[in-house]
Amino acid sequence: MDVYHAIADANRRRLLELLHQHEHSVQQLMPHFDVTVGAVSQHLKILLENKLVSRRKRGRFRFYRATPAALKEVYEWTEQYRRFWGSRLDRLGEYLDDSE
Amino acid sequence: MDVYHAIADANRRRLLELLHQHEHSVQQLMPHFDVTVGAVSQHLKILLENKLVSRRKRGRFRFYRATPAALKEVYEWTEQYRRFWGSRLDRLGEYLDDSE
DNA sequence: GTGTTATTTTAGTGACTGCTATAATATAAT
DNA sequence: ATTATATTATAGCAGTCACTAAAATAACAC
Numbered sequence: 001m002d003v004y005h006a007i008a009d010a011n012r013r014r015l016l017e018l019l020h021q022h023e024h025s026v027q028q029l030m031p032h033f034d035v036t037v038g039a040v041s042q043h044l045k046i047l048l049e050n051k052l053v054s055r056r057k058r059g060r061f062r063f064y065r066a067t068p069a070a071l072k073e074v075y076e077w078t079e080q081y082r083r084f085w086g087s088r089l090d091r092l093g094e095y096l097d098d099s100e
Numbered sequence: 101m102d103v104y105h106a107i108a109d110a111n112r113r114r115l116l117e118l119l120h121q122h123e124h125s126v127q128q129l130m131p132h133f134d135v136t137v138g139a140v141s142q143h144l145k146i147l148l149e150n151k152l153v154s155r156r157k158r159g160r161f162r163f164y165r166a167t168p169a170a171l172k173e174v175y176e177w178t179e180q181y182r183r184f185w186g187s188r189l190d191r192l193g194e195y196l197d198d199s200e
Numbered sequence: 201g202t203g204t205t206a207t208t209t210t211a212g213t214g215a216c217t218g219c220t221a222t223a224a225t226a227t228a229a230t
Numbered sequence: 231a232t233t234a235t236a237t238t239a240t241a242g243c244a245g246t247c248a249c250t251a252a253a254a255t256a257a258c259a260c
Contacts, residue, residue, distance in 0.1 A: 001246095008108040009248080013177070020181065026207060039249055041208055060206045060257045068181040075182065077113070078175040081120065081168040085175075101216095109218080126237060139219055141238055160227045160236045 003070050006050040011035065012043050016066050019053055023065040103170050106150040111135065112143050116166050119153055123165040 007013055011033060018024060018032060026040060033040055044064055047053040052071070055064045107113055111133060118124060118132060126140060133140055144164055147153040152171070155164045 004104075004108045004113075005247095007177075008104040010104075011248085013104075016181075027205090035248080036250060037207075038209085038251080042248080045208080062207065066181070067184065069184050071178045071181050072185045074174065075178040075185075078171045078178065081116075081166070081171050082175065084167065084169050085172045105217095111218090127235090135218085136220060137237075138221080138239085142218075145238080162237065 001046060001049070003050050003052070003073060006046055006052060007071070007074065009043070011039075012047055015040075015043055015047060015064075016052060016068060019064050019066040020068070023056075023063040025061040025063055027061075029064075101146060101150070103150050103152070103173060106146055106152060107171070107174065109143070111139075112147055115140075115143055115147060115164075116152060116168060119164050119166040120168070123156075123163040125161040125163055127161075129164075 007016070014032065015029065018029060026037060026044070029040055030037060044053060044055075048055065050070055052066065052068050053064050054067045055062045057063075107116070114132065115129065118129060126137060126144070129140055130137060144153060144155075148155065150170055152166065152168050153164050154167045155162045157163075
């Protein structure tokens with residue numbers, strides 16, 4: 001799974017946002033999610049595999065934090081389309097779309 | 101399917117890049133892909149549903165072009181992590197990772 | 201030790217993905 | 231009209247996804 005897939009899931013994006021503020025253990029993350037602890041752990045694993053988070057061990061706890069340097073690729077890919085935002089170009093589609 | 105999922109697929113990102121240069125009919129796109137014309141058409145449909153492309157009809161042809169204003173959301177979401185790139189922070193993970 | 205807490209892993213499940221092949225639709229060429 | 235071209239829609243399929251429940255692993259508390 002690449003970084004684009006890693007951030008495609010809303011729960012994983014939420015995790016990154018929370019872990020960007022400060023580190024959390026898994027239990028500290030749980031109140032923010034509606035899924036089981038197993039599911040959160042699986043999401044963290046995917047983020048870890050994509051190097052979007054790191055963790056340190058402290059007793060029984062694993063503290064995760066965001067290390068989102070890998071998002072640079074996504075940022076730069078979207079950046080090339082920047083000139084489309086806020087310009088008249090972004091409304092062009094409406095006139096052209098003949099989807100019938 | 102939301103915009104994050106729409107760009108998660110490499111073929112769809114490639115389509116956006118090609119359609120950003122200038123408009124293409126489906127046949128003009130085909131040489132750039134290894135999949136069937138049906139698959140390309142399905143990808144274009146997903147991009148269309150996410151308003152990432154528009155199309156105009158000309159005879160039997162449908163000409164597609166990129167209208168990637170919807171990428172603004174992704175751009176802005178990644179942008180909040182910008183300070184991590186190029187800083188020492190992005191290497192912090194390596195020291196902290198105790199994945200054993 | 202025994203039991204409790206924190207986390208990860210595994211097996212199973214339903215839904216979804218990306219693909220193909222084929223059929224359907226629409227326009228153009230002869 | 232018939233045939234060819236361009237595109238979309240449909241059905242089916244193997245693989246993946248996000249999830250749960252339960253088992254496994256690990257460290258703490260008593």
